[in-house]
Amino acid sequence: MKLIVATHNEGKLVEIRRILEEGLGEDAAKIELVSAGSMHLPDPVETGVTFQENALLKARDVAKRTGCPAIADDSGLIVDVMGNAPGILSARWAGAHGHDLANNALLLAQIEDIPDDKRTARFRCAAALVVPGADGELKETVEIGDMEGVVIRKARGEHGFGYDPIFVPNDQPGRTSEDPDHFGEPLTSAEMTPKEKNAISHRGKALRALVPAIDALLK
Template sequence: MTRILLASRNAKKLRELQRIVAAEGLSGIEVLSLDDVPAFPEAPETAPDFEGNALAKARDAAAATGLPSVADDSGISIDALNGMPGVLSARWCGKHGDDEANIDLVLGQLGDVPDERRGGAFVSVVALVVPGGDEVVVRGEWPGTIRRERSGANGFGYDPIFQPEGYDVTSAEMTAEQKDSLSHRGRALRLLLPHLGKLA
């Protein structure tokens, strides 16, 4: 069994990767999280782009544990905000991980923006670093629009205000399986699967 480390403590991200690996029939791979390995110093996310942050996290994890390591950096890019919050998505309100405050701030900033200019996309960049071996970086995007009010209780982050292109529900109103097949992270992770398969 090949052990691969997801350099995250986010249980929902861990389950998402485990589901996608299982759905693709990749046997011989066990996905661990940071909670499953001894703690190591994690550098702050200071890169100006998703690619830099994902690669730095994966390199740190691979160097510290000796395991092939996967890390993602993801967020929402809103057209009317010139692509922001971007890499600042998780701390847009000034405090890390306060989903409700982040959504409130975005809704306030978009208050006067007409419906036809409320486009945006979820972006996920995933890096795989194999100790002494390859580094692979892939990117997935999920276009849609930003709703004026929250709807739905599934998912996390900006899901309650993001309506995917071609759908009349938010991503927070979708099942986990629906979201896996469509989402930015799902798209990026599937691009990574051939590289994970080589490790199995």
């Protein structure tokens, strides 16, 4: 079965393939994962006002263009004291899409006066599976995954992307920060290895929750 992932990021295919292998076992070999980018499909304009709406929008677009089942996700950071912002605007919070340093700097400036115990936040991901039917109808499944934590005051770590350097997840691996100024403190997402982060990440949780629906397609 061909399953199209609505992304131009080939690295995301690696992550999804790993999750399917974990959840489906030998049946994962029955799935051919293909990215929308490798098929030269355009990125649809994300006009939704929630992560769920944007994930569905992207998956629907790919499913309609290809006639194949499609997966898409949408994610961002939710800061409680900011009324759930930056939310769906996370990637372009400072104006330019994907400008991580500017996004982090603006967010930290906006909550500079907020005490440490009030800087609670979460990364949220919505993952959608859209399956075209023989009658033209689309069968849709959406799952949500959260990674709870807090926003710290100064970036730490070289891994990850986006807000990872200023976010400390509540769930921690069995080691602590090696930063000389923060030795022994909990790790930021950017200090974790990809394996450590993927085990607790919002995206991993949402995609793993889709495995039963994907499994049903193989039966």
